[in-house]
Amino acid sequence: MAIWPYNRQYVKKREDYRQVARIHRALANEARLMIIERLKKREHTVGELTKLLGLDQSTVSKHLSILLTAGILDNRKQANNVYYRLLIPCVMDMFSCTSKVLKKMQSM
Amino acid sequence: MAIWPYNRQYVKKREDYRQVARIHRALANEARLMIIERLKKREHTVGELTKLLGLDQSTVSKHLSILLTAGILDNRKQANNVYYRLLIPCVMDMFSCTSKVLKKMQSM
C-alpha cells in the first residue's frame, strides 16, 4: 500500500475532504446563513434578498453564487428576475447539531 | 417592535448566526476534517496527529485550538501530552448531509 505518489483510496479521501470543507466554507458566513434561513420558507429573487439583508446587491449576488456552486442552492430565471431556492433541505438539519455545540459551549 | 437599535429577538438571531458560522468555519478546512475523522475513533495526542497529517506541529496545534474554541473538541493533559477527543459526535452526522450535496453535484 501507499505506492507512489499515494494510493487511490488516499487520493479519493483527500478530495472528499476538500469537497466537504468547501460546503462548510459556504455555510461559514452570517449573510449566507440568513439567505438559507429565508429560502427555507420559499424561493426569493436577488432583489428581495438584497433588501432583507441590507447589503450591497453585488455582495448578495456573490454570496448566492457561492451557495449555488457549493450545490446548496438552485436558481431559475423568470422575466428579468432570478429566483433562488434551497436545493438540499438537510442543510437545515445540520443546524440542529451546531445548536448542540452551542448549548454545550454555554454550559461551560 | 423593532425599537432602537434592534429588538432583542433580532440581536439574538444575529448572534446565533455568527456562532453557527463560526462552527462551520471550524469545519471548513481539510486538515481539521481529517483530525475529526481520526478523533471519531479514539482520542489522540498532538504529536500523533502531527505525524498522521504530515503538517508542522505548530500548524496542527493551531488547528486543534480552533476546533477546541469552536466547542467541537475537548482535551485533557496527561504527563506532558495533551489528548484531544471529539466532544460532539453529531458533527459526524453532518457529513451525511454534505455527502448528499456532493452526490447531487455529481449528478449534474
Next chain:
DNA sequence: TGACTATATGGCCATATGGCCATATAATAG
C-alpha cells in the same frame, strides 16, 4: 537542579474572503 520532551505562541508571508463602488450583461417595456 538541569536536560529533555510535548505543546503552544509569535512572526512572517502568500493567498482567500467579504465588503463596497462602478460597470457590464440580459431581459423587458415602450
Next chain:
DNA sequence: CTATTATATGGCCATATGGCCATATAGTCA
C-alpha cells in the same frame, strides 16, 4: 430601436486564513 430594470462581474481594499520557522512554555525525569 432606446430606456429601464434586475443581476452579474471586475476592481479595489482591509482583514482573515493557513502554512512554516523559531521560540516560549509546561511538564517529566534523572
